[in-house]
Amino acid sequence: MTGLELKEWRRAMDFTQQQAGDELGVTRATIQNWEYEITTIPVTVSLACSQLLRRRKRRPDFGPVTLIYSTIPLPNAANLADQPAALNCQRCVDNIDAFRRINELSENSAFFNPIILDDLGSAIWSGNELAKQCEHFGSASVQTRSGL
Template identity: 40%
Template structure:
């Protein structure tokens, strides 16, 4: 990740340098150093940015997305007849629609696998995350508060101490 990739990431999320630093558990100065090419963006920060972007895409209004699920066990293709493959794909306008669909499917099916991907195939919600989100919604809670928590990159905090 170079300075331009980092800046594109920040602009995509619609955040300023201060907010980017806070999300990464670092100072605004660190962000400025990367964007001004004083220091290269560390690999740990690049990975944290990718995870924060994925979490950002978990917003209810993000879309369009595709829900992929299996209503039976997914076995090796050579052990079952081709007519019995059970992977289903459903387009949805946003995450809210797809997650709600999973919640409804769980009432009538024994889901063996379900995940939500964006149009390019990038997974936004893994199966465990998706099922946890459905459970949380049943209890009147959403993972969104957890998603907005900062990710520590292992660097120094603003006070000069390791987090």
């Protein structure tokens, strides 16, 4: 991680240098030294930054997000030549909105492999963790077919 990347992470997290230092267990001056590349940023700090950002994106109110799902089981995707598009994308206000939409769609037999992405295309929720969140935030449960 470079000093510029640390600064971009800090801004994405909406942290001051002091707040970033508090989260990472270092002083504000250490954050400043890393950002100006006076000292090298340890690999553990880069990993901690990634984890903190991931945790922030998993908050229920984080958004907007994009829900992507398949209308056929993905293992069958090789036989798609003569079928309509199998992947669908829906923009959601936040994670809760996506969880509720998944619960609605899960009542349809043509709903498989949902995944929630951030604006950069990085996965926020998928698989069994996503199924648990949907159960928590909605009345219906997500079916656990084909990987979910």
